[in-house]
Amino acid sequence: MANNRNCKRAVLGFVIAVNIFDLISDWTIYTGELLNKDGLVFGPYDRHIVDATLVFCVIATVTFVVEFFLDIYNHNKKSETVELAVEILAVVTLLIEDLPLIGINLHIAFCRQRETNIIQIIKASTAILEPLVKLSIMAIKICRNNCKLKKKITEAKKIRQVLNFLILILLAINLILSILLVLTTMFDSLRLDEEVKNGYQQDVGIFMTVPNMADNEWIRLTDLKTITQLSSPTQGLFLSVMVTAAPLQYIWIRKHFPGSPESLSCYHGNSSSAILLPPNDCSNILPTTETTTVSMRFTYIHPSTYQPMGDIHYNLEVRQGFHQILTNETVSLKYFKVRPAVRSDLALTTTENDSHYQFYREDSDLLSTHEVWKTGTSRCGNTGRESPKLDSDLFVRCVF
Incomplete structure (x- = not known):
């Protein structure tokens, strides 16, 4: 029993750490957009992109705080209602924060790929981490719930099954877009080579x-x-x-x-x-x-x-x-x-x-x-x- 509790604590700590890392990454992207200077060929990001990134970073911060407290509460006191709220929040977060931000990053990568630098490659690579981790945890959770056949299937559990399926689909889309972002970023050089400079x-x-x-x-x-x-x-x-x-x-x-x-x-x-x-x-x-x-x-x-x-x-x-x-x-x-x-x-x-x-x-x-x-x-x-x-x-x- 003690080992089971320790395992749950480790999973909870890992999920919280991934969410914190993802939040820091989101705000790093926004800071980078603000710091971009005008100069030869490349200039500041479009103001609409910067403003949209700020909005989604604020949303990410709010959803992180809510999810953090729900996860802590659910860990200390199991509640089917809280678990349902956690999964609803996960769907909302993916739809109004994760997917829009990955879309903005893809737009930037396609539009400004000649200015790729090591920071962008690191950020693009870490974008894969969160959906991979959450996909793994979600798959384990679904398998565990399906194995408990003796338990009564309540209406809340039916809703959660649908939500879990939806979360899996959204996480898969997020993962595919993250991989596409990494490939788009990695295929550009870390610095503008002389041939590209001469072309401009x-x-x-x-x-x-x-x-x-x-x-x-x-x-x-x-x-x-x-x-x-x-x-x-x-x-x-x-x-x-x-x-x-x-x-x-x-x-x-x-x-x-x-x-x-x-x-x-x-x-x-x-x-x-x-x-x-x-x-x-x-x-x-x-x-x-x-x-x-x-x-x-x-x-x-x-x-x-x-x-x-x-x-x-x-x-x-x-x-x-x-x-x-x-x-x-x-x-x-x-x-x-x-x-x-x-x-x-x-x-x-x-x-x-x-x-x-x-x-x-x-x-x-x-x-x-x-x-x-x-x-x-x-x-x-x-x-x-x-x-x-x-x-x-x-x-x-x-x-x-």
Whole structure:
């Protein structure tokens, strides 16, 4: 008899431990959703997903507390009514907490599988534990009840038999979905490999507009790989763009560090077309009171659990002439992927057979990263930021 009591206590303790572990796992998932940051390609989770996860975590907490006290009461004082209440609660918990949460996790896995990390794999693997344990306990309970044929079958026991059968079905569904979640998560790499990173970054660059440019016209500053592959990401990349006023317009893009200062490209023309000047001619351009100079610094934030592709931060200073400082809002930066047929190695673009250059046009030359950075097998929408993040703490000085 003592051994039987000890066995029941061990089973009760094990079930409570599994439920506590499951509750912690649910809240860990919610915390991870809150901590996810915006950055390159990947951004925060959809607000509806985060709110839904919170609701189901609260439900999980309430049902855990009720189930805990019912299990303790039923262990100390056997009651058919309490056992019935426990099994009704088990059905309710599976329907309004366990299955919805596993559904949310599957949605995240399918939509954002390229950002898989070790935490997600652990959480996905532990999702199998609870239905396996409960299936085993339920099977033992059903077998034990069926063996006691001499006992009178009451109406409550008939209801419990139906509930037990329903619980078995729901636990089996939960187990299948948990296994699917593990497989979906495990088949992705623990980190974004270089091939995947290159795929996201290929032909994607940072583009800029300055005052007096049309809204759909852009100057290419640099490609993402130049920044993400910096030998010293915290020091970053320092560029300057000098634009003189029309009609005799000059555009000069320079790199100041890392490495020795150099001219990247220089153009002379009007609002519709320009010619590429030799690098030596660019240094002869003298800034005037009508010259807009934009000096900017870009740094790279390395990937982390909550920023799988990392992020790019920037700060800039805009001057009109030598003294008038303009607000940062006069300059816009944005990520774009250049269309395959468009030349993309310089600040302005042209066809291979044309010696005249022009601004990149958003409608004909560029693709929004909102479209090209879709993630997941179901091609879910992009949630990453479409431009670098302004960081006013980065030191930047204007260079003429």
